[in-house]
Amino acid sequence: MAASRPELTRQNVPRATRLGVLAILGPISAFSVMNSIVKLSRVTALAFAFYRLWMGVVIMLVVLPLTGRRLTLSTLRKAAPGGVLFGASLCFFFSAIKLTSVADVLIVAALQPALTLLVARPMFGERVTSHEIVWTAVSLVGVVLVILGSSGTPAWSLKGDLLAVGALLAWTVYWLVSKRTRQTLPALDYMTAVTVIAAPVVTPVALGSGESFAIRWQDWLWLLLFVAGAQGGHSILAWSHAQVDVTISTLLILAEPVISAVAALLILGEPLPALSIAGGLVTVLAVGMVIRRATRSAKEETVPPEVASA
Numbered sequence: 001m002a003a004s005r006p007e008l009t010r011q012n013v014p015r016a017t018r019l020g021v022l023a024i025l026g027p028i029s030a031f032s033v034m035n036s037i038v039k040l041s042r043v044t045a046l047a048f049a050f051y052r053l054w055m056g057v058v059i060m061l062v063v064l065p066l067t068g069r070r071l072t073l074s075t076l077r078k079a080a081p082g083g084v085l086f087g088a089s090l091c092f093f094f095s096a097i098k099l100t101s102v103a104d105v106l107i108v109a110a111l112q113p114a115l116t117l118l119v120a121r122p123m124f125g126e127r128v129t130s131h132e133i134v135w136t137a138v139s140l141v142g143v144v145l146v147i148l149g150s151s152g153t154p155a156w157s158l159k160g161d162l163l164a165v166g167a168l169l170a171w172t173v174y175w176l177v178s179k180r181t182r183q184t185l186p187a188l189d190y191m192t193a194v195t196v197i198a199a200p201v202v203t204p205v206a207l208g209s210g211e212s213f214a215i216r217w218q219d220w221l222w223l224l225l226f227v228a229g230a231q232g233g234h235s236i237l238a239w240s241h242a243q244v245d246v247t248i249s250t251l252l253i254l255a256e257p258v259i260s261a262v263a264a265l266l267i268l269g270e271p272l273p274a275l276s277i278a279g280g281l282v283t284v285l286a287v288g289m290v291i292r293r294a295t296r297s298a299k300e301e302t303v304p305p306e307v308a309s310a
Contacts, residue, residue: 020243027233032259083197100160145279
């Protein structure tokens with residue numbers, strides 16, 4: 001009698017599928033380009049977050065029924081923590097960008113992988129090896145070099161830096177909460193609920209800020225482009241949680257500052273110093289080493305149930 005097929009365990013299941021890696025790097029690349037859109041727009045920070053979220057709500061409430069599904073109270077309850085954190089992270093991030101240097105904001109954001117490594121094992125039972133720790137540290141060095149090389153002499157603000165810390169904490173917890181919630185919710189349902197919840201969370205903050213909501217017709221075009229890319233990108237990122245360990249996915253996000261520097265050169269004409277180029281190469285090397293190991297399996301890759309049933 002032929003030997004039965006051994007069960008795949010946590011030790012021999014690939015820590016990241018190749019499709020999952022692409023589902024993260026694709027949106028991150030798009031977000032990096034869209035950072036330049038925020039700069040091109042003259043809309044204030046919280047007004048930008050307000051418009052972006054409510055436009056996202058309209059898009060998601062149109063797209064979800066087209067897939068034959070509907071938004072339920074159960075889905076909203078499960079996604080509520082993620083929605084609140086998502087809205088908070090947008091408020092913190094856009095406000096920080098307006099008050100302090102982009103370099104400071106991105107350096108603080110680059111601490112996310114370190115925070116994630118601390119909780120990946122107790123929250124998800126993920127293996128955290130010395131390989132990930134070493135290459136995460138190397139990638140952080142590369143990101144810092146990219147940012148410092150591109151920073152020039154921007155204005156500094158303690159309040160802005162504190163807001164950047166708030167953005168880091170909100171986004172990191174959102175990423176971890178989303179990983180867990182996605183175990184019971186489809187990606188599109190989850191992202192629809194997150195957007196529907198985040199918009200009312202941001203609204204009183206934006207309206208009470210005293211910031212101007214004035215907007216030029218050109219800015220409507222920038223917002224439409226931004227929202228289309230952001231909603232699609234975040235939906236794909238939500239889908240990727242089932243494909244990639246959180247310790248790997250959070251490291252891949254470090255590609256954003258590197259790609260942002262290149263996009264700023266091409267779109268805004270911002271210089272890309274030699275130090276930034278060197279840092280980008282270091283980061284690409286580190287991320288590549290982690291991806292190479294993470295996508296290996298013992299003999300075969302498993303097909304996630306949601307992919308097999310698609």
